[in-house]
Amino acid sequence: MRSGRMRSARMRSGLAAVVCALGVTTALVGPALVDGGDDARRPQASERSRPGPHPLGAGSEAAAEDCEKPEASLRPSGASGPAIKRIKERKIHGHKVGKLIAGVDQNSYRWGYRDPATGELTGFDIDLVRAIAKDIFGDPDAVIYRTIPTSQRIKALQQGKVDIVVRTMTINCDRIKDVAFSTAYFQAGQQVLVPDDSSITGYNTTLRGKRVCTAQGSTAEAVLDEPDKGAKALGAIKVKPVPNQLDCLVRLQMGQVDAVITDNALAAGQAAQDPSVKLVGPRFTDELYGVAMNKNDDDLVRRVNQVLEDYRRGGADSPWQRAYRTWLAEDFGRTQRNPAPPDPLYKN
Structure with a gap:
């Protein structure tokens, strides 16, 4: 022994x-989170109204207490609004760049990691980021990636340093007080x-x-x-x-x-x-991953939900299933033989 x-x-x-x-x-890449330049950021709290309490409750504590279905999100729409316009017209150092800024991981194997052969970010979450960028810009490569630690995901959204976080982020009652989520795209525990x-x-x-x-x-x-x-x-x-x-x-x-x-x-x-x-041991919780966004960006939430509707559609040949087979089937095959994306749940 x-x-x-x-x-x-x-x-x-x-x-x-x-x-x-x-x-x-x-540690070296982390500072890239804030190097977008002043023109790239969303106005801070001193320049705009602070996000109010989530409509699930009167105040953050009530929101958490009243929360029963945190995975319920806004209904999908392909329409553009203020958030989509801001993203499309983004300027960095005075130059228009027209790219989505996504908060991701670069060290989670299969989900968001750098391919050692190419140095490129890749994985299940990265495929979803690319699908969102393609829907908004017509180009899956129209993305600026910001690698962020787990503890900074919410702050990065609140401070306008990223437009979305796609980083194996669980939807729960505490987090919906601070950020908005898409419908669920994966179930874990x-x-x-x-x-x-x-x-x-x-x-x-x-x-x-x-x-x-x-x-x-x-x-x-x-x-x-x-x-x-x-x-x-x-x-x-x-x-x-x-x-x-x-x-x-x-x-x-x-x-x-x-x-x-x-x-x-x-x-x-x-x-x-x-x-x-x-x-x-067995999985001892049931959790749903969602794309996180700033609470003020309703049109972006709806747009991402529209992307997810299309991402799930197509049965065994859906983009979701193709991404699952590429990145996750080898690791999950023994315990999840018939994988499927979670059914979306929308608010009334």
């Missing part, structure tokens, strides 16, 4: 060096990722006293903070939050934490990259 653990540790150490390098890349020789069997008492890594601002962090089923309820779990989900994998590989809790969609990609880690 000891020799097996040593081999596993050596494997994790070697792979950690590779992933650490990716983490450095994130939280799961536990551990070293291959771990005694942890899932999200249960085998985590008692263990060091668990989560990304700041993630659904996993919120679950672990819940009094009835979080870290305290399971028994003295030591939560170690980090800015980006990839940082958790690095810590796991280096033996600094005992487990990672994250979306199974992301964890499946990490397990595919690294044979020394594995997913354990």
Whole structure:
């Protein structure tokens, strides 16, 4: 057993060096989030009215309490409004660029990551960004990508640094107080990722006293903070939050934490990259990913929902199914044999 653990540790150490390098890349690219120039930003709160409370409730606290179907979004429309006009007429450093600014990840394998062969961003989420850009501009390459950490997704939208966030972002009642979402484009859930020789069997008492890594601002962090089923309820779990989900994998590989809790969609990609880690236990939440936007951009929300209507349409030959086969089928094939996009839910 000891020799097996040593081999596993050596494997994790070697792979950690590779992933650490990716983490450095994130740190270097991060400032690109704000390099669009003054002309590219949306007017700040001092220049326009602040977003009011979400119509689901009178005030943010009431919105969260009254929230039953956070995935319900505005009905689709191909019409242009103020947000679409702003995007099409965008200027950077005084020059009209006419591009969509999308907040994405560059380190989530299969979802949003840089192809080592080309250096280009690619993945399931990136395909969706390209579909949105093609609908607005007629060109799937009319995109400025901004790589953003998990904890900065909402702030980037509120400050007008990006038009959309397509970054495995779960729709939930807390987040709809601050941003607007499209209809759901993927269903996932939280799961536990551990070293291959771990005694942890899932999200249960085998985590008692263990060091668990989560990304700041993630659904996993919120679950672990819940009094009835979080870290305290399971028994003295030591939560170690980090800015980006990839940082958790690095810590796991280096033996600094005992487990990672994250979306199974992301964890499946990490397990595919690294044979020394594995997913354990069942998925213990059900979550829906959506495209996030500024709460004032109703016409953009409707336009994205129209794109998603077309993206789902076509059965086995739909753009959604083609993207699934390209990026996710290999990792999800054993547990999700008949994949399908979530049915859209619209507000009355």
